[in-house]
Amino acid sequence: MKTPLAPYKTLKNRLPRLMLVLAMVLANAVALACSTARASESDSQYCVTDMSDRTVCLDTRSPGIISLSPGSTELLFAAGAGDRVIAVDQHSDFPEAVKQLPNVGGYPNVSVEAIVAMKPDLVVVWTTGNSQKVIEQLESLGIRTFHIDVVDFTGIKRAIRSLGQVAGTEKTAEQVVGDFTARLHTLHSQYARREPVSVFFEIWRSPLMTVGNGLVIDDVISLCGGRNIYGDVSERIPKIGIESLITRDPQVIIGSDPQGDTPQTRKELLGYWSQWQNLQAVQHQQLFSVPSDLIARPTPRILDGAEMICHQLQAVRAKASHTERVAAQIPIHQESPL
Secondary structure, X not given: OOOOOHHHHHHHHHHHHHHHHHHHHXXXXXXXXXHHHHHHHHHOOEEEEOOOOOEEEEOOOOOOEEEOOHHHXXXXXXXOOHHHEEEEOOOOOOOHHHHHOOEOOOOOOOOHHHHHHHOOOEEEEEOOOOOHHHHHHHHHOOOOEEEEOOOOHHHHHHHHHHHHHHHOOHHHHHHHHHHHHHHHHHHXXXXXXXXXXXXXXOOEEOOEEOOOOOOHHHHHHHHOOEEXXXXXXXXXXXXXXXXXXXXXXXXXXXXXXXXXXXHHHHHHHHHHHOOOOOOHHHHOOOEEEEEHHXXXXXXXXXXXXXXXXXXXXXXXXXXXXXXHHHHHOOOHHHOOOO
């Protein structure tokens, strides 16, 4: 009995077609696996260490960010993350684009409800400037926070880099850090090793408060070749007595004012401090102001304030040198005839 040949012929005819189908299925499976892997990679969390050494993980490289301090807002924009910022605190005012953003209140009355309603991917907080209660409340509600606390030049650079990582703008952030470092180096080479000038920096008058060690303004004074007369105090912003100030007797008094260093602000400074005529800064009328935003906020703009202070201290040196030269001249009637 002969075996039927029809099924064999049919299978033989269909085999190439089956192999083609299997190959296509396999190819599609591989493509799907690769596509899934790429999607998984792009959608997976990425993590950045904040300035409290906390690991903060996000689900997107374009997070919606709320900033709760003027300093952190400036640092975010400096890092190239301005288009990621969806809201700010009410005191943020730089750069100009910030004024068009919604605000969520300001210290100490930040609106947690407004923040939650905006559903941010991240809230950037200043740990020593924002209310600890507000920070804890946000975190208890599941809102991701990113801590920053900048007290020196190194901290400015670290904050810009980390915020650039958070926002996926590392390239811009690194360029800004490079420019900041170069300008810092230039000022240091020009002024840091000049003749020291003793400086009292006025933070507040009632009570009288100044700058101690560990605050960026102290670094600015050193950068300009000055000597902060309270640089030996460990507190960042110590309260002092007028007797202590008189004992330390600074050559220069520097305050801050929104208007900066103008004839009017100098007149106001002198009007206040003239009640202590035994201070050499008052006797020689060596009192200056710096725009508040350029010295109080540890951001790249602080080098604008630093440059002003460097010029002010250099003017004091030049004045002292001129006075010394004049004092050293031999009186005309004692000069030997030619």
